Amino acid sequence: MTDTPMIQTRRLTRVYPGVVALEDVDFDVMAGEVHVLFGENGAGKSTLISLLAGANIPSEGEILVDGRRVRFGSVADAQAAGIYTVFQEFSLIPTMTVAQNMFLGREPGYGPFTDHRAMRNAAQALLDSLGFDVPTGAVVAHLSRAQQQMVEIAKAHRGDPKVLILDEPTASLTDREVDHLFKTILRLRQQGVAIIYISHRIHEFERIADRVTVLRDGACIGTTLMADTDEATLVEMMVGRAIRDIYPQIAHMAGRVLLEVENLNAWGVRGASLTARRGEVLGIAGLVGSGKSRLFRALMGIQPVRSGTVRWKSADITGVPTRHIMAAGIHYLTSDRKSEGLDLAKSGWQNLCIDLMMGRDTRGTFIRPRALRDAAADIFATVELRESYRPKPVVQLSGGNQQKVLFAKSLGHEAELYIFDEPTVGVDMGTRAAIYGLIRKICLSGKAVIVISSDLPEVLNLAHRVLVMAEGRISAELTGDQRAEDNVLRHFFDETGETA
Amino acid sequence: MTPPTGPDAAPQDNLLKRVFIRVGVLPFFLGIALIVFTILSDKFLTVQNLVNVGRQSVYLILVSLGQMLVLISGGFDLSVGTVIALSSVVSATVMVAMVPVFPDAVWLAIAIGALAGFGAAIVVGGINGIGVAVFEVSPFIMTLGVSSVGAGLALFLTGGIPVSGLPYAFGNVFGFGRLWGIPVPVIVAAVCIALMWVFMSRTRLGAQIYAVGGNIKAAHLSAINTRRTLMIAYILCALIAALTGLLLTARIESGEANLGGTIALESIAACVIAGVSLRGGLGRVENVVLGGFFIILVQNGMNLAQVSSYMQMVLLGTLLILAVIFDQLRFRMIMRGR
Numbered sequence: 001m002t003d004t005p006m007i008q009t010r011r012l013t014r015v016y017p018g019v020v021a022l023e024d025v026d027f028d029v030m031a032g033e034v035h036v037l038f039g040e041n042g043a044g045k046s047t048l049i050s051l052l053a054g055a056n057i058p059s060e061g062e063i064l065v066d067g068r069r070v071r072f073g074s075v076a077d078a079q080a081a082g083i084y085t086v087f088q089e090f091s092l093i094p095t096m097t098v099a100q101n102m103f104l105g106r107e108p109g110y111g112p113f114t115d116h117r118a119m120r121n122a123a124q125a126l127l128d129s130l131g132f133d134v135p136t137g138a139v140v141a142h143l144s145r146a147q148q149q150m151v152e153i154a155k156a157h158r159g160d161p162k163v164l165i166l167d168e169p170t171a172s173l174t175d176r177e178v179d180h181l182f183k184t185i186l187r188l189r190q191q192g193v194a195i196i197y198i199s200h201r202i203h204e205f206e207r208i209a210d211r212v213t214v215l216r217d218g219a220c221i222g223t224t225l226m227a228d229t230d231e232a233t234l235v236e237m238m239v240g241r242a243i244r245d246i247y248p249q250i251a252h253m254a255g256r257v258l259l260e261v262e263n264l265n266a267w268g269v270r271g272a273s274l275t276a277r278r279g280e281v282l283g284i285a286g287l288v289g290s291g292k293s294r295l296f297r298a299l300m301g302i303q304p305v306r307s308g309t310v311r312w313k314s315a316d317i318t319g320v321p322t323r324h325i326m327a328a329g330i331h332y333l334t335s336d337r338k339s340e341g342l343d344l345a346k347s348g349w350q351n352l353c354i355d356l357m358m359g360r361d362t363r364g365t366f367i368r369p370r371a372l373r374d375a376a377a378d379i380f381a382t383v384e385l386r387e388s389y390r391p392k393p394v395v396q397l398s399g400g401n402q403q404k405v406l407f408a409k410s411l412g413h414e415a416e417l418y419i420f421d422e423p424t425v426g427v428d429m430g431t432r433a434a435i436y437g438l439i440r441k442i443c444l445s446g447k448a449v450i451v452i453s454s455d456l457p458e459v460l461n462l463a464h465r466v467l468v469m470a471e472g473r474i475s476a477e478l479t480g481d482q483r484a485e486d487n488v489l490r491h492f493f494d495e496t497g498e499t500a
Numbered sequence: 501m502t503p504p505t506g507p508d509a510a511p512q513d514n515l516l517k518r519v520f521i522r523v524g525v526l527p528f529f530l531g532i533a534l535i536v537f538t539i540l541s542d543k544f545l546t547v548q549n550l551v552n553v554g555r556q557s558v559y560l561i562l563v564s565l566g567q568m569l570v571l572i573s574g575g576f577d578l579s580v581g582t583v584i585a586l587s588s589v590v591s592a593t594v595m596v597a598m599v600p601v602f603p604d605a606v607w608l609a610i611a612i613g614a615l616a617g618f619g620a621a622i623v624v625g626g627i628n629g630i631g632v633a634v635f636e637v638s639p640f641i642m643t644l645g646v647s648s649v650g651a652g653l654a655l656f657l658t659g660g661i662p663v664s665g666l667p668y669a670f671g672n673v674f675g676f677g678r679l680w681g682i683p684v685p686v687i688v689a690a691v692c693i694a695l696m697w698v699f700m701s702r703t704r705l706g707a708q709i710y711a712v713g714g715n716i717k718a719a720h721l722s723a724i725n726t727r728r729t730l731m732i733a734y735i736l737c738a739l740i741a742a743l744t745g746l747l748l749t750a751r752i753e754s755g756e757a758n759l760g761g762t763i764a765l766e767s768i769a770a771c772v773i774a775g776v777s778l779r780g781g782l783g784r785v786e787n788v789v790l791g792g793f794f795i796i797l798v799q800n801g802m803n804l805a806q807v808s809s810y811m812q813m814v815l816l817g818t819l820l821i822l823a824v825i826f827d828q829l830r831f832r833m834i835m836r837g838r
Contacts, residue, residue, distance in 0.1 A: 323723040355722045
């Protein structure tokens with residue numbers, strides 16, 4: 001290993017009108033090193049990698065690759081210098097096959113004609129060398145998010161990466177797939193690739209990081225060897241204060257049964273039965289694709305129910321339109337806030353007001369703007385959304401604040417059962433704590449709460465009762481001391497051993 | 501639902517940009533048009549001419565209000581011209597047929613004729629709505645198809661010959677009548693504008709149309725009946741187009757199947773120039789009124805400057821494309837926050 005970093009920044013700064021997104025950041029990655037970037041949403045991680053990837057131009061400071069100063073005008077420039085980035089937002093074309101996507105723009109063949117067989121073979125060879133199990137002839141739209149992620153990574157490998165930037169690569173992967181990804185990363189490290197890895201999941205990068213750099217408010221807080229630090233120290237560096245325990249204690253006062261689901265069958269759901277009670281948090285754990293989300297989407301009328309019954313306070317509500325289920329008192333908070341949660345071009349106020357008028361106050365033809373405004377202000381105060389963020393188009397807010405707006409929207413409906421699907425996905429620690437506090441408050445007020453989450457510690461710490469789903473079935477119900485991580489993991493794979 | 505502007509909303513660098521993001525391209529276009537046409541013709545910037553433009557723009561403004569509803573809901577309606585033609589032909593035919601039935605009650609005949617015109621509009625709007633909301637056909641194809649069907653029917657019903665022999669009272673009141681010195685069509689338009697403003701900014705249904713256009717999936721998860729909302733948008737749009745058709749029929753005193761030929765394009769142009777987003781969810785009534793006025797003003801200015809009608813078509817199309825480009829830029833600015 002030489003002493004010249006593979007990639008290095010000096011006093012790198014990016015200023016937007018009115019905001020310094022990144023200030024005087026010195027950062028370097030050696031060949032054959034995994035360097036983790038850690039920080040809350042809005043800390044400047046995304047800005048930093050967009051500068052390194054050539055997607056953005058620095059206001060001040062410089063970038064050096066292999067000791068030489070570079071200026072990237074585009075992502076293509078950066079790729080020519082050997083820097084490949086896998087962004088969170090995929091750059092795949094959903095209607096094309098895996099092989100076509102991997103070789104987009106550099107298809108093998110003769111003149112204008114593509115040699116499809118050669119392309120498929122080359123794609124297969126590349127996927128095999130990475131250990132990814134993805135069919136090369138499959139259309140990308142039909143793949144799971146995890147498989148799409150693999151294709152995205154494989155696509156970066158088609159060139160000869162010197163630096164590989166991975167932006168939250170595990171956000172949508174199952175544990176098995178994460179293991180696979182880590183093996184790949186370690187192999188690339190051996191081959192001398194410099195890897196920049198961005199993640200929120202501390203326990204994850206403990207396994208692969210050589211060094212960690214923490215960013216906060218656009219500034220570099222520090223860089224340490226992973227071996228010299230621990231989880232608590234890193235979190236403290238990230239938030240600027242110590243977080244003892246972000247999971248609140250929620251008293252268990254299970255009351256009347258509100259929801260009864262019996263033998264429900266739907267697309268991706270097989271014979272699921274469950275009950276939800278007042279004053280109880282019910283947790284739903286399972287891998288991506290286990291049906292944990294689909295079960296509740298079917299129950300809410302978002303996707304069709306094939307058979308089985310759903311009873312709400314003893315009344316049959318199977319297959320009823322979503323809006324009637326909501327009027328009865330069930331609210332579903334989506335896991336996909338961008339595509340089906342928020343109206344991105346509108347302000348937080350406008351987003352919330354529509355729920356207030358559909359939920360809490362449905363009387364009359366006309367809107368009472370002042371009453372709406374007051375009610376909205378109360379709810380925003382409850383979810384702790386800062387006043388200056390409320391009139392901004394939500395697209396301009398950080399992931400954490402967008403999630404607060406989404407929670408505010410759900411509070412606009414006076415439901416008795418709240419179903420939260422991945423309530424903290426892509427959210428910083430501060431917001432997490434606020435959201436857990438809200439869930440506690442809702443539960444203590446005698447309402448029923450269901451938390452669906454891929455984040456196992458989240459489910460185990462919040463829920464009084466945990467259902468584990470695998471391959472469309474509920475494979476276990478765990479209460480009390482049974483709620484341990486290894487116990488849940490065992491049930492992630494259906495005992496019947498069937499594969500879908 | 502006007503949001504409060506917070507004291508520390510992102511600092512904007514200059515006033516022009518702020519106006520552009522808030523209102524769109526219209527103030528700039530309007531300013532340029534006023535300057536150019538004032539230079540080209542000394543008859544342009546006179547009170548009499550501007551009053552004239554105001555009176556002529558009534559019809560386009562009305563249609564644009566309906567078009568705005570559909571655009572805000574996230575679609576668009578190419579069949580407004582057909583609705584005008586169809587309502588003109590249907591109402592004229594029914595009126596002419598009813599006059600001998602009720603010889604002593606001309607106004608009853610007129611009312612029945614008008615109702616028949618509105619009925620035709622409800623059918624057309626309903627078909628558009630069902631196609632878009634229930635079968636999820638793209639609004640472009642749905643309304644394009646319906647516009648061909650409607651135009652064909654209007655020609656078939658009349659054999660291409662204007663329907664004449666309307667009661668005089670109809671034309672005298674709704675075509676040329678004045679109330680307190682103000683032309684009746686202007687009064688009708690003013691009432692519609694006021695109602696539409698109240699509808700869009702003060703009623704639940706208006707807010708739901710904005711929400712559905714902004715993000716239809718999110719609207720669904722907010723307990724909005726998205727299909728019903730879309731249906732209502734298309735039916736209201738057709739009803740306003742039919743009202744315009746009736747006013748035009750009164751003006752020319754006959755029912756004609758070739759009315760409203762270019763109004764789909766003109767109304768979309770008026771809306772987009774006035775800052776109604778083609779992506780849905782954004783748009784304001786008062787700006788659309790100005791947008792309709794602007795289109796007629798430009799046509800008037802070109803007439804005074806003796807621009808040939810063929811070149812006027814070229815300019816109108818160019819204007820629409822420019823407006824869409826500026827809409828794109830504006831949307832990007834909103835999404836980026838600068």
